[in-house]
Amino acid sequence: xxxxxxxxxxxxxxxxxxxxxxxxAIAYCxxxxxxxxxxxxxxxxxxxxxxxxxLGATGLTVATAHEAYVMSQATGDLLLAHPPASAAKVDRLxxxxxxxxxxxxxxxxxxxxxxxxxxxxxxxxxxxxxxxDAGLGRTGVTDPAEAVRVAEEAVSLPGVRFDGLMFYxxxxxxxxxxxxxxxxxxxxxxxxxxxxxxxxxxxxxVVSGGSTPTLWDSHLLPGVxxxxxxxxxxxxxxxxxxxxxxxxxVAYTVLATVISVSVPGAAVVDAGSKALSKETxxxxxxxxxxxxxxxxxxxRAINEEHGVLDLSGTAWRPSVGDQLRLVPNHVCxxxxxxxxxxxxxxxxxAARPVRLEGRGRLRxxxxxxxxxxxxxxxxxxxxxxxxxxxxxxx
Amino acid sequence: xxxxxxxxxxxxxxxxxxxxxxxxAIAYCxxxxxxxxxxxxxxxxxxxxxxxxxLGATGLTVATAHEAYVMSQATGDLLLAHPPASAAKVDRLxxxxxxxxxxxxxxxxxxxxxxxxxxxxxxxxxxxxxxxDAGLGRTGVTDPAEAVRVAEEAVSLPGVRFDGLMFYxxxxxxxxxxxxxxxxxxxxxxxxxxxxxxxxxxxxxVVSGGSTPTLWDSHLLPGVxxxxxxxxxxxxxxxxxxxxxxxxxVAYTVLATVISVSVPGAAVVDAGSKALSKETxxxxxxxxxxxxxxxxxxxRAINEEHGVLDLSGTAWRPSVGDQLRLVPNHVCxxxxxxxxxxxxxxxxxAARPVRLEGRGRLRxxxxxxxxxxxxxxxxxxxxxxxxxxxxxxx
Numbered sequence: 018x019x020x021x022x023x024x025x026x027x028x029x030x031x032x033x034x035x036x037x038x039x040x041x042a043i044a045y046c047x048x049x050x051x052x053x054x055x056x057x058x059x060x061x062x063x064x065x066x067x068x069x070x071x072l073g074a075t076g077l078t079v080a081t082a083h084e085a086y087v088m089s090q091a092t093g094d095l096l097l098a099h100p101p102a103s104a105a106k107v108d109r110l111x112x113x114x115x116x117x118x119x120x121x122x123x124x125x126x127x128x129x130x131x132x133x134x135x136x137x138x139x140x141x142x143x144x145x146x147x148x149x150d151a152g153l154g155r156t157g158v159t160d161p162a163e164a165v166r167v168a169e170e171a172v173s174l175p176g177v178r179f180d181g182l183m184f185y186x187x188x189x190x191x192x193x194x195x196x197x198x199x200x201x202x203x204x205x206x207x208x209x210x211x212x213x214x215x216x217x218x219x220x221x222x223v224v225s226g227g228s229t230p231t232l233w234d235s236h237l238l239p240g241v242x243x244x245x246x247x248x249x250x251x252x253x254x255x256x257x258x259x260x261x262x263x264x265x266x267v268a269y270t271v272l273a274t275v276i277s278v279s280v281p282g283a284a285v286v287d288a289g290s291k292a293l294s295k296e297t298x299x300x301x302x303x304x305x306x307x308x309x310x311x312x313x314x315x316x317r318a319i320n321e322e323h324g325v326l327d328l329s330g331t332a333w334r335p336s337v338g339d340q341l342r343l344v345p346n347h348v349c350x351x352x353x354x355x356x357x358x359x360x361x362x363x364x365x366x367a368a369r370p371v372r373l374e375g376r377g378r379l380r381x382x383x384x385x386x387x388x389x390x391x392x393x394x395x396x397x398x399x400x401x402x403x404x405x406x407x408x409x410x411x
Numbered sequence: 412x413x414x415x416x417x418x419x420x421x422x423x424x425x426x427x428x429x430x431x432x433x434x435x436a437i438a439y440c441x442x443x444x445x446x447x448x449x450x451x452x453x454x455x456x457x458x459x460x461x462x463x464x465x466l467g468a469t470g471l472t473v474a475t476a477h478e479a480y481v482m483s484q485a486t487g488d489l490l491l492a493h494p495p496a497s498a499a500k501v502d503r504l505x506x507x508x509x510x511x512x513x514x515x516x517x518x519x520x521x522x523x524x525x526x527x528x529x530x531x532x533x534x535x536x537x538x539x540x541x542x543x544d545a546g547l548g549r550t551g552v553t554d555p556a557e558a559v560r561v562a563e564e565a566v567s568l569p570g571v572r573f574d575g576l577m578f579y580x581x582x583x584x585x586x587x588x589x590x591x592x593x594x595x596x597x598x599x600x601x602x603x604x605x606x607x608x609x610x611x612x613x614x615x616x617v618v619s620g621g622s623t624p625t626l627w628d629s630h631l632l633p634g635v636x637x638x639x640x641x642x643x644x645x646x647x648x649x650x651x652x653x654x655x656x657x658x659x660x661v662a663y664t665v666l667a668t669v670i671s672v673s674v675p676g677a678a679v680v681d682a683g684s685k686a687l688s689k690e691t692x693x694x695x696x697x698x699x700x701x702x703x704x705x706x707x708x709x710x711r712a713i714n715e716e717h718g719v720l721d722l723s724g725t726a727w728r729p730s731v732g733d734q735l736r737l738v739p740n741h742v743c744x745x746x747x748x749x750x751x752x753x754x755x756x757x758x759x760x761a762a763r764p765v766r767l768e769g770r771g772r773l774r775x776x777x778x779x780x781x782x783x784x785x786x787x788x789x790x791x792x793x794x795x796x797x798x799x800x801x802x803x804x805x
Contacts (some may be wrong), residue, residue, distance in 0.1 A: 024476065024499040024772065037605045058715055082418065099716055102670040102681070102732050105418040124673040127731040148673075155712070156671040156679050187714070215783070232573050276496040277550040279518040279542075285550050287496070291747050296689045318549070320581070321743055322450055322474045322493055325549055337521040349715055353685050353748070355752070356771040377750040378418065387743055 018368045020359060021340060025274045026288035028351060028358040029342065030371055032269035033398055035250055041266075042232065042249050043073040049236035054078050054096055054225070056247030057088055059349045061375035062358075065250060066091040076229040078245040079375075082109035087375040089117045093209065096146070096225065097121045098183065098245060100128040100156070107135035111142070120144030120223070122183040124158050126170055129177065136176030144180040145171050146223055151184040151203055161213030181221030181242075182210055190230045190259060200231075204239055230261045253348035254307055258300050270309045270342035271351060272359070273324065275335045279325050284326045284335050288343055291321050294350040303327075309342035316343065319374050352376075412762045415734060416754060419668045420682035422574055422749040423736065424645065424765055426756050430462065432644050433662075436626065437467040440638065443630035448472050448490055448619070450641030451482055453743045455769035456752075459644060460485040472639040473769075476503035481769040483511045490514045490619065492539070492577065493637060494522040494550070501529035504537070514538030514617070516577040518552050520564055523571065530570030538574040539565050543604050545578040545597055555607030562613040575615030575636075576604055584624045584653055584693055594625075598633050605634050624655045647742035648701055652694050664684035664703045664736035665745060666753070667718065669729045678720045678729050682737055685715050688744040696722075703736035710737065746770075 020029065047054040055069050056078040066077055066088055076094030079085045085095055086109065091211050093116045100123040110132075113119060121143050123129055136143050147164045150157035158164050164182065171179040184207070189199050207224065214221050227235055227244025229252070235244045251269035252262040273288035286408060293316065294304050304315030304327065317327035324343070328334065334343065345351040352358070353376060359368035414423065440447040448471040449463050460471055460482055470488030473479045479489055480503065487510045494517040495501050504526075507513060515537050517523055523539060530537050541558045544551035552558050558576065565573040578601070583593050601618065608615050621629055621638025623646075629638045645663035646656040667682035687700050687710065698709030698721065711721035718737070722728065729735065739745040746752070747770060753762035 022499060024503070025497065027772070034709040099681070100731075103419065103668050103734075105416060109418070124671050125731050128670070131732070150674055154674050154677060155714070155717055158673050159675065199738060274497045276494040276522070277518050278554050279550060280544055280548050281553070283548060287493070288742055290688070290690065294684070295691075296684065296745070297691070307675065320549070321747075323549055337494075337519050338525070340497075350684055350689070353715075378421070 018359070020272060020361065020368045020374065023272065023359060023368065025272050025340065026286075026292035027272050028292075028355040028367070029270050029272050030251065030285060030358045030360050031268045031270075032360045032362050034266065035065065036072070038250050038262075038266055038268055039069055039072050039074075042246065045233060046072065046235075046244065051235055051241060052076075052243035054094075054243045054245050055250065056080070056098065056127075056245045057084055059247040059352065060250055061352055061373045062371055063087060063091055063374050064371055068127055069250070075243065078247065080370055081378060082106050083378045084375045085110065085113060085117075090116050093117045095119050096183075096245070098185070098225075100124065100148075101132060102128050104131065104135070107132055111135050111139035111141065115141065118144065120146055120180050122146050122148045122225070124148040124156055124167070126167060129167060129170055130174070133171075133174040133176040136173075138176075142176055142178050144178045146181050146183040146221075146225055148183045148185070149206070151186045151188065151206060151226070152199070153185060153187040155185075155187065155380070157184060159209050164260045165211055165213055165217040165219065168214060168217065172219070181223035181225070182207075183223075183225040186226060186228055186231050187227070197279065198233055200237055204237070207241070208239055222409075229256055230259055232261065239391065246350060251348045251352075254346045254352075255298055257344075258298065258302060264312070267309070267344055267350065269348045270344055271306070271397065273341050273343055275337050275339045275341065278322075278335065278337055282328055284328060286316075286324045286326065286341060287322060288316075288324045288344070289322045290319050292354055293324060293343060293345045294347060295319050296347045296350060298346050304346075306343045306345045309344050312344070412489065412753070414666060414755065414762045416435075416687055417666065417753060417762065418640065419666050419734065420680075420686035421666050422686075422752040423664050423762070424752045424754050425662045425664075426471070426754045428660065428766075429459065429644055430466070432646065432656075432660055432662055433463055433466050433468075436643050437641065439627060440629075441467065445629055445635060446470075446637035448488075448639050449644065450474070450492065450639045451478055451769055453636035453641040453746065454644055455746055455766050455767045456765055457481060458765055462645070469637065472641065475772060477501050477772045478769045479504065479507060479511075479513065483508050487511045489513050490577075490639070491617075492579070494518065494542075495526060496522050498525065498529070501526055505529050505535065509535065511582060512538065512553045513576050514540055516619070518539050518542040518550055518561070520561060523561060523564055524568070527568040527570040531568075532570075536570055536572050537589050538572045540575050540577040540615075540619055542577045542579070543600070545580045545582065545600060545620070546593070547579060547581040549579075551578060555604050558604055559607055559611045562608060562611065566613070573613055575617035575619070576601075576608070577617075577619040580620060580622050580625050583622070588695055594628055594631055596632070601635070602633055623650055624653055626655065641742060645742045645746070647745075648738050648740045649692055649694075651738075652692065652696060658706070661738055663742045663746065663752075664738055665700070667735050667737055669731050669733045669735065670717075672729065672731055676722055680710075680718045680720065680735060680737070681716060682718045683716045684711075684713050686745065686748055687713065687718060687737060687739045688741060688748060689713050690741045690744060692740050698740075700723045700737045700739045703738050706738070
């Protein structure tokens, strides 16, 4: 398929750049003896997950039961970095193929007990890592004594296995030059949690951290065994803006068509908040994305199916019908708005579909199918999950 | 299905409130002799579209070729309120069932010619309405002479039929008490465009306007024949905040589960930007949504799968595992993030799935199927489209 003839708006992935981004993360992690367990929430794609694993990722990170189900087709080594705080979610995890060794990040005795009860009833064992708050103030225990308490409870329960610690340094999203001691404070925090667990007799086998903004500083953090950085496969305006990737590392764009130039000074494309999202930048830079080949042109206003370009900084004027490519502020939420992507290998190459099997949360009938499978989870369920995932796009 | 046992996050629609909201819009429009052609971008659901039509809507408004295709199963009277500025889109419109009388909103000779060429080749006729800029500064011709020029061109071309005018008053999103003459200026603008077209011999049969914020003032605008207000079926925090609906008119919420209360002062739910969206309010009120039954509690921070509640204004403290219902800032983008909704009739009732056939943009194989149908569009294609749409969720 020629990109010029596809319907817009739609996400486009430069497959060569994505591969180079994967290779760069792998090379960094290998140099420093850290495992890379990329979060699939960015790409939602079995093809991309398999490429990450083939090139050296040691496993995958997921956020939802549906992502876990789909990605179990790519690897048996999964980390769910999101507490499953309901029986509905635990049931779905228990229905994963038995070949999957799932580790779950959690920060409460309540979720631990819910998970252990479900796992024990299903006659399986999940690993657990205790999340501690790295400074973002979102989730994670804040006191090392709490982490010890969860570890103690974990080793006393059937159905769960204590594996170690997890943290998410989402508060470090600024250029390294202005981090002002944040990495040092995080290092002290990691050391305090590891020391408390060791002292209590629960030395962590895993210390799982990492985000794309902090990826390249991971070796400065003591004891980190793996990083979950996911956005680095594609990158976006936010990541480039904070200096965690170069403009030539942007592998994802939204292909759009100019639909109107009627209002003087405005050019409007068909990519709006249902293609790019209406997420603003933490840096305060205005707009909802920029043109791929004219980063001085941003999307200054956005509605569901309209993006209004800011032409004030350029003499360039597009025409109705022109195709443009936009770099979104945040790639993960833009991918999540697509039904599929078009993959290209180099500019001007033919495009082929890239499936997004992990998008969404399983539809109702699928959910019932998974639930009916229930505790009989085995290889045939894995095949069924593949079929269900494939049926979403074929 | 009991809501307490469904997997979260997921959208929930109160079917009784939705029906009442539809009835309220219909009653207002009937009183003032205005047609209601609701925009389906809010609900994306054939069931809701059929209910709107059954209760008195005269047709439907759509924004995408996929919405048009799906909604052609509900009515033959469609308005596409978005210029189809590529051959790919025009091809899909031409493949609509021949029973569909489609009118297209556009603001340029370029799109008009593209549409007319495609329609003529497909041996069908599309209506066109010329969009004028009501003051938002997004799309629409700004000079009545331009509208006349498009009308002149339309009547000279095969494949298109000049129907009239369209506008979107998206700049009027404030309480009526502070509109400060905006309705009056809009009225003058409508009169100027209608007069220019009448003077040139092209009296508009249709003057299509309307948004949910301006819905109840539509009778104050001269010559408006129909309104496209769509959000009023469900309403949201934004609409209630600007006084265009009462809190008891909110028919859509996102059901979420508390996943963590580890960080002091924070309670975190599993509804993040992939369920609510990260859209801020135009009014400047902070947060990304509020609790349905505790509007003093807002979502103060949001990540893809996390929403952090602001508990500073309440003594209430939720527990891990609690289910909560959230009113999003903007319902349309939240619905677009769901795979399906759960419909309830009154609090505590059993929930049943509500399908979202209009979500997305047709997947690749579907698109190929539609394209292969090509110019042979007829009733069998309509049946095929129904099957394709249904296959998305069964």
